[in-house]
Amino acid sequence: MRRKRDKQQPEPDHLTDEERMAGERAKLLFTTLRDENLSPSEKEELWNQVGETISQRKQRSFGTFWIAAAASVTLLLLAGVGYLVFYKNTARTMQEFAARGSNGPDETQLILADKRVVSLRKDNSSVEYKENGALIQVDSSSTIGQRVAGDQQFNTLIVPYGKRSVLTLADGTRIWLNSGSRLVYPSHFDARRREVYLEGQAFFSVKHSDDVPFHVYTRDMEVKVLGTEFDVSAYADDHYTAAVLTTGSVELTTRGQSLFGSEKTKITPGTRAVYDQQQATLQTGQVDVQEYVSWKDGYLVLNSAPLTEILKKLSRYYRVDIILKQPKLAGVRFGGTLDLQENIRDILEAISVSTGLNYKQQSSERRYVLEESTIRP
Structure with a gap:
C-alpha cells in the first residue's frame, strides 16, 4: 500500500x-x-x-x-x-493469565499471584476474600494469606467440568462459576476500577458502587455495571457470547478484532444479549431469565430447549460425554425442570421418558448414547 x-x-x-x-x-x-x-x-x-x-x-x-x-x-x-x-x-493482560493456568485439572484450583496453587476438592467449593484481599478463606475450613501491597497482581480461579465454585471478592461482590470456567481477577481492587476476565459461565451479584464501575471482560464482550445481577456465558467451544440481566442495568460493548467492529448497547432486566462471533452481530430479546441462571441454584429450567443444547450443558455440569446417535435428534425439544442434584442417569431417564428416546451407558462410566427407541423395556 x-x-x-x-x-x-x-x-x-x-x-x-x-x-x-x-x-x-x-x-x-x-x-x-x-x-x-x-x-x-x-x-x-x-x-x-x-x-x-x-x-x-x-x-x-x-x-x-x-x-x-x-x-x-x-x-x-x-x-x-x-x-x-x-x-x-487491561483485559488482554488478564486473558494472558487465564491461558497460563492448568489445562483441564481434575480439581478446582486457585492460583495466587505468587504462583502458589491451592486445590479445592469439593464439587461445590467456596472462596472468600477478607481484609481487602489479604486473607482468603477456602471452603470455610482453612485460611491463607497473600500480599496485596505494591503493583497490581492477579489471581485465577479454575473450575473444571463437573465442579462449581462460589467466589466472594473483598468488595462484597459474589460470583458463581459454572463447570468448565475460569476467572482472572486482581488480588485486590484499587480505588478506580474493578475488573475481571471470564472464560466459561458465571453469575455475578455485584456490590453497588457509584464511583467504581465493575467490568467483566470476555474474549469478545465487555460488560460494565455499577451494581446489579447478571449472567455471562463465554465458553470457548460456543460460537457466541451471551449476557442475561436479572436486575438493574448493564452496558455491553462487543469487541470484534477490528477497528470498526465494536458495538455498544444497554439492556434492561429480562433481556438476553447474544453476540454471534461468526456473523459479528449482536441481538437482544426478552427471555425467561430462570432458563439461563437457574444452574447456580442446582437445577435447569427448560422452555422447549433444543436437545443438543441441553446435552451440552449436562456434559459440562456432570463431566460426561453424551452422544446423539441420530443427528436428526438434535432438534428434539424438551420442556420442564431438571434437578441437577440427581445422578446423571436419573437426568437422562427423565429426558428419555419426556421425549420418547432411549439412553444407554457404554463401557466407559462417563459416556452415554441417546437414540430413538421403538420398544422400551
Whole structure:
C-alpha cells in the first residue's frame, strides 16, 4: 500500500522541516495501525478517508496534505484504536493469565499471584476474600494469606467440568462459576476500577458502587455495571457470547478484532444479549431469565430447549460425554425442570421418558448414547 502511495505522490525536495515532521508523525500513526493487526479492508477504508482529505485540499502543498492526513488519522485513532489499545492494556493482560493456568485439572484450583496453587476438592467449593484481599478463606475450613501491597497482581480461579465454585471478592461482590470456567481477577481492587476476565459461565451479584464501575471482560464482550445481577456465558467451544440481566442495568460493548467492529448497547432486566462471533452481530430479546441462571441454584429450567443444547450443558455440569446417535435428534425439544442434584442417569431417564428416546451407558462410566427407541423395556 505504501509503495503505491509513493508512486502516485513523490515527496518534493522543497519541503520545510515542519512539513517533513508532520509527514513523519502521520507515518508513525499508520505504523501504529499496522501494530493493531487491522485487516486489509480496514486499512483500505482508512486510506480512502485520507484520500477524501486530499481531494478537498488540492490547492494546498504536499506538506499541508501530510498535516491534514495526520489529523484525519488521529481522529480515527481516537474513535477506534484507542479502545483497542485500552483493552490490550487491561483485559488482554488478564486473558494472558487465564491461558497460563492448568489445562483441564481434575480439581478446582486457585492460583495466587505468587504462583502458589491451592486445590479445592469439593464439587461445590467456596472462596472468600477478607481484609481487602489479604486473607482468603477456602471452603470455610482453612485460611491463607497473600500480599496485596505494591503493583497490581492477579489471581485465577479454575473450575473444571463437573465442579462449581462460589467466589466472594473483598468488595462484597459474589460470583458463581459454572463447570468448565475460569476467572482472572486482581488480588485486590484499587480505588478506580474493578475488573475481571471470564472464560466459561458465571453469575455475578455485584456490590453497588457509584464511583467504581465493575467490568467483566470476555474474549469478545465487555460488560460494565455499577451494581446489579447478571449472567455471562463465554465458553470457548460456543460460537457466541451471551449476557442475561436479572436486575438493574448493564452496558455491553462487543469487541470484534477490528477497528470498526465494536458495538455498544444497554439492556434492561429480562433481556438476553447474544453476540454471534461468526456473523459479528449482536441481538437482544426478552427471555425467561430462570432458563439461563437457574444452574447456580442446582437445577435447569427448560422452555422447549433444543436437545443438543441441553446435552451440552449436562456434559459440562456432570463431566460426561453424551452422544446423539441420530443427528436428526438434535432438534428434539424438551420442556420442564431438571434437578441437577440427581445422578446423571436419573437426568437422562427423565429426558428419555419426556421425549420418547432411549439412553444407554457404554463401557466407559462417563459416556452415554441417546437414540430413538421403538420398544422400551
